Structures are given as structure tokens and as C-alpha cells.
Amino acid sequence: MVITMLKIKNLTVTVLDKTILEHFNMEIHAGEIHALMGKNGAGKSTIAKVIMRDPSYKIKSGTIFYQEQNLLEMTTSEAAQSGIFLVNQNPIEIEGVTNAEMLRTSLNDAGKNDMNILEFNRKLVNLCNQLHLPTSFIHRDINFNMSGGEKKKNELLHMWMLEPQCIILDEIDSGLDVDSLKLVANSILEYYNQYKPAILIITHQKNLLDILKPDFVHVLDNKKIVQTGDYQLALDIFKNGFSRTSIISESDQNE
Amino acid sequence: MKVIKMNKIVVEQKEFSVENKNIIIKEFKNTIQDLHIIGKVNLGILTIPQNFVLNIYLHEQAILNIDLFVHLNNIKNQFNIYSKYQSKLNFHYSCIFDGNNFLNIYNFIQSDETEANVYVRAVENNGTFEIKAEGSVLEKTKENIYLEDIKALTNHNHCIKIQPNLLVKSNQVIANHNMTISNINHQELWYLESKGLNRSVAIDLLKTGFLKGILNLEEIKQEVKSFE
Ligand SMILES: Nc1ncnc2c1ncn2[C@@H]1O[C@H](COP(=O)(O)OP(=O)(O)OP(=O)(O)O)[C@@H](O)[C@H]1O
Ligand SMILES: [Mg+2]
Numbered sequence: 162m163v164i165t166m167l168k169i170k171n172l173t174v175t176v177l178d179k180t181i182l183e184h185f186n187m188e189i190h191a192g193e194i195h196a197l198m199g200k201n202g203a204g205k206s207t208i209a210k211v212i213m214r215d216p217s218y219k220i221k222s223g224t225i226f227y228q229e230q231n232l233l234e235m236t237t238s239e240a241a242q243s244g245i246f247l248v249n250q251n252p253i254e255i256e257g258v259t260n261a262e263m264l265r266t267s268l269n270d271a272g273k274n275d276m277n278i279l280e281f282n283r284k285l286v287n288l289c290n291q292l293h294l295p296t297s298f299i300h301r302d303i304n305f306n307m308s309g310g311e312k313k314k315n316e317l318l319h320m321w322m323l324e325p326q327c328i329i330l331d332e333i334d335s336g337l338d339v340d341s342l343k344l345v346a347n348s349i350l351e352y353y354n355q356y357k358p359a360i361l362i363i364t365h366q367k368n369l370l371d372i373l374k375p376d377f378v379h380v381l382d383n384k385k386i387v388q389t390g391d392y393q394l395a396l397d398i399f400k401n402g403f404s405r406t407s408i409i410s411e412s413d414q415n416e
Numbered sequence: 417m418k419v420i421k422m423n424k425i426v427v428e429q430k431e432f433s434v435e436n437k438n439i440i441i442k443e444f445k446n447t448i449q450d451l452h453i454i455g456k457v458n459l460g461i462l463t464i465p466q467n468f469v470l471n472i473y474l475h476e477q478a479i480l481n482i483d484l485f486v487h488l489n490n491i492k493n494q495f496n497i498y499s500k501y502q503s504k505l506n507f508h509y510s511c512i513f514d515g516n517n518f519l520n521i522y523n524f525i526q527s528d529e530t531e532a533n534v535y536v537r538a539v540e541n542n543g544t545f546e547i548k549a550e551g552s553v554l555e556k557t558k559e560n561i562y563l564e565d566i567k568a569l570t571n572h573n574h575c576i577k578i579q580p581n582l583l584v585k586s587n588q589v590i591a592n593h594n595m596t597i598s599n600i601n602h603q604e605l606w607y608l609e610s611k612g613l614n615r616s617v618a619i620d621l622l623k624t625g626f627l628k629g630i631l632n633l634e635e636i637k638q639e640v641k642s643f644e
Contacts, residue, residue, distance in 0.1 A: 213610050215606060216606075236609070237606060237609040238609045238612060238613060238614050238615060240610075241609065241610050241611060241612035241613075242612045247610055249607075252607075253603055253604065253607050255604050255608070255622070255625065256625065256629050257622075257624070257625025257626055257627070257629035258608070258621050258622065258625035262621065263608065263613070263621070264611075266613055266617055266621060267611050267612040267613050268612075270612055270613050270614045270617055271612050302629075303607075319611060323612060
């Protein structure tokens with residue numbers, strides 16, 4: 162049976178009285194990789210943060226179900242504890258709180274901490290090696306004074322430790338050099354092969370999608386999904402841009 | 417992580433000297449205490465008496481790093497720091513407070529080429545706190561550096577009063593104050609929640625993080641952790 166991970170229906174979202182998303186629909190099943198594309202300011206990060214239950218966004222109408230639970234009735238902590246994970250477009254820095262402290266506390270709060278401290282450390286050391294991060298990162302303050310690329314890898318370190326089932330990656334490929342991008346993409350692929358989560362990738366670039374080969378590609382424009390296709394749609398967009406690929410954008414331009 | 421074990425001591429003499437040593441002071445027996453610093457000293461302080469005056473004499477070229485974490489509960493404390501030629505001070509004061517509390521830090525810069533970095537981090541539990549930080553740079557002294565960075569976390573801004581004051585009689589000094597009173601950063605809180613931490617736990621972690629941020633000694637950081 163196919164498990165529906167996320168079912169977003171007719172969602173209208175505002176921030177400071179400005180409507181960002183209107184009649185937005187999307188459905189993601191377990192084991193599927195979706196890509197969300199769209200112009201700057203289209204509302205991609207907004208939907209990512211809405212799913213993570215960011216209280217700055219007001220839900221005017223519509224529903225979101227996560228594995229048959231009403232996501233709109235869940236807090237951010239509850240959403241995270243039930244397996245949703247977001248890598249923000251710009252991961253913030255938290256001085257004074259280390260990766261290890263945060264991760265251990267998170268596993269405890271979710272009631273998932275079956276590792277003793279040695280196993281926990283061993284797992285972190287292995288992951289640092291896999292992600293080509295120095296093991297000193299385990300006790301570094303979260304993203305604090307890390308380079309752009311290191312932050313993205315650091316977020317993946319969190320993902321591997323927390324083992325989420327529904328992953329949203331908001332431009333995880335931005336600011337990565339060629340080698341880091343390959344490493345990050347392969348790490349995500351490996352995670353996918355191991356856990357078969359649902360993944361939503363927000364990106365403007367081809368490289369990550371070349372490796373992760375999304376099952377579905379959505380174009381967000383004019384506050385809603387205007388087109389859904391397969392990987393070929395992404396290739397068309399990379400080749401021709403949004404305006405020639407997507408239908409509504411043209412009428413949008415005539416406005 | 418490498419942790420150097422430091423000696424823990426109780427200070428009983430009214431006049432006490434530390435020379436080229438790393439020590440943790442568990443307790444001061446006197447409420448007025450003179451402390452002489454010679455050479456390079458790392459000092460951790462775990463508790464202070466109710467009404468406490470600590471006079472710190474930094475001898476020529478002394479380097480002192482102080483890390484202190486205390487839970488203030490109706491406590492008045494005063495630190496008078498006398499800096500001699502080419503001495504360097506890093507003063508890191510972290511606290512949680514209840515009741516009514518006062519902290520005065522006086523820096524008397526009496527000579528040339530000294531450097532003082534004063535950091536204070538205070539988290540309100542339930543109480544008030546008045547912080548006075550004063551630097552006094554003597555006439556005709558040269559090339560002194562005096563930096564103050566005082567931050568407090570609270571939901572009730574009126575509970576905290578910070579008064580920085582710099583008396584500079586010399587024009588050859590680099591001085592800077594930085595003071596902020598704020599609430600928990602909502603973006604940071606949301607980030608931790610999005611990683612699965614319950615709100616109250618995330619708030620505690622941010623508070624202790626804020627307090628630990630300025631500390632260097634593992635023993636003192638540990639105190640902040642165990643306070644949670
Ligand atoms: N918290 C907020 N306050 C005010 N405006 C916001 C807020 N969040 C988003 N917006 C606005 O909503 C619109 C959509 O923003 P969003 O960040 O979702 O775009 P995006 O598709 O992710 O763009 P990009 O490709 O540049 O990352 C923008 O016009 C933005 O200015
Ligand atoms: Mg964005």
C-alpha cells in the first residue's frame with residue numbers, strides 16, 4: 162500500500178496580510194522524490210516553512226495532512242518529532258548550543274534515544290567522516306561560524322541522526338562547490354536508498370536533480386502549482402526558462 | 417575534547433596571590449577579598465558570598481582570564497580591578513538571577529598598554545538586577561583598550577538596569593560598550609523546535625547556551641549545564 166506522507170489541499174497562506182499561496186495543492190507519498198521549482202519570490206520557502214509549522218504564516222483556508230494526521234493542529238516540535246525535517250534555505254547560527262547537545266536532546270524529546278552516549282558519539286564520528294566534516298563539528302555550536310557549505314553538511318548530519326521520514330531540502334545545493342555538491346547529493350541518495358523517505362527538493366539548479374532524479378517536478382507560479390511533470394519538465398525548465406515552459410506564467414506576464 | 421583538570425581550592429586568607437596557575441575557587445571565606453595576579457592565570461569561580469567585594473590587582477604584564485558562573489539570589493557583588501602596565505584581563509561573568517541583585521565592576525586603569533575585556537551574561541529567572549560597569553582610565557596613560565559587552569535575557573525588560581560608565585581622562589584609549597537586553601530569539605527557538613526539541617527544553621538550552629557562550633573553562637561550563 163502506498164502511504165500518503167503529505168496531502169496539501171486548497172491551501173491559502175498569508176503573511177502580514179499578503180497572500181503568498183492560494184489554492185495550493187500537492188500530494189507526496191512515501192518513497193517519492195519531488196522537486197519544487199519556481200521563480201524567486203514565488204513562495205517555495207513559504208510552503209516549506211508552513212509544513213514545518215512556522216507560526217509567522219497564517220493559514221487562511223485549506224488542509225494539510227501528514228500521514229493521516231492533521232498537520233495544522235500540530236506544533237513545530239510535534240511535526241519534527243513525527244518525522245518531518247527541513248533544511249532551511251539559510252540555516253541560522255546558534256551560539257552556545259552544540260550539535261551534540263541539540264541532537265541528544267531532540268532524540269530524548271522524541272522518545273527515540275535508544276543509543277548510549279558511546280554509540281551516539283560513534284555514530285556522529287562515522288557521519289562526520291562520511292560528510293567530510295572534521296569530528297570537532299560534533300561539539301561545535303550549531304552552524305556557528307561555519308562556512309555556507311559546511312552549514313549545509315551540518316544540516317545533513319542532523320538529518321542522518323534524527324532519521325526523518327519526510328524531508329524538505331530548501332536550496333541545499335546553493336553555495337556548494339562542485340565536490341561538496343556531489344558529496345551532499347550522494348549522501349541524500351544514500352539516505353533515500355536506506356530509509357525510503359518522502360523528499361521534497363526546492364532548487365534552481367540541475368546538478369542535484371541529475372543525481373536524485375525526482376519522480377515528480379512541480380512548478381510554483383502565481384501562488385499555486387501550475388504544472389506537474391516528471392524529470393523531463395525540470396530539464397525543459399533548465400533549457401528554456403520558466404516563461405516558455407510553464408503555461409500560466411505567460412498569462413501572468415500579460416497582466 | 418581535552419579537559420585539563422584544575423585544582424579546586426577554598427580561599428581563606430584575606431590577601432591571596434596567584435602566580436602562573438590555573439585554579440578553580442570553590443569558595444571565598446572573606447567577604448572582602450584581595451587577589452593578586454602575577455604572570456598568566458586562569459581562574460574559575462564557582463560561588464561568591466552574599467555581599468562580596470573582590471579587589472583584583474593585576475601586576476605588570478599579568479594575564480588573567482576569569483570565568484565565573486553564579487546563581488544570584490539577593491546578592492550584591494563588586495569587583496574592583498586595578499590594572500598595571502601591560503596587563504591583560506578577560507573577565508567573563510555569567511549568572512542566573514532571582515531576588516534583587518547588584519553587580520558593580522570597576523576597572524581602574526592606572527598604567528599604559530593594558531587591555532580589559534569585560535563580558536557579562538545574565539538570565540532572569542524571577543528578580544531584578546542592576547549592573548554598573550565602570551572603567552576609569554587615568555590621565556596621561558597611553559594605549560589602553562577597554563571593552564565592555566553586557567547582555568541580559570529576560571521577558572521583563574524593566575527588571576534589568578545596565579549602567580555603563582567610562583571615565584576617560586586620557587585621550588589615548590580605545591573604549592567600547594555594548595549592552596543589550598532582549599528576549600529569547602524566536603528564530604533560534606523555532607529552529608530548535610523544528611529539530612524536534614520541545615519548547616521548554618529548547619528555551620532552557622538557549623538560556624544555558626547564552627550563559628556558556630562567553631565561558632572558556634570546561635569546569636565552569638559544566639556548572640551551567642548542571643544548573644538546567
Ligand atoms: N516572513 C515574511 N514576511 C514578509 N514577507 C514574506 C515572509 N516570508 C515570505 N515573504 C514574501 O513572500 C514571498 C515568497 O517568499 P519565499 O521566500 O517563499 O520565495 P521563494 O520562492 O522561496 O524565493 P527564492 O527562490 O528567492 O528563495 C516573497 O515575496 C517574500 O517577500
Ligand atoms: Mg526560497
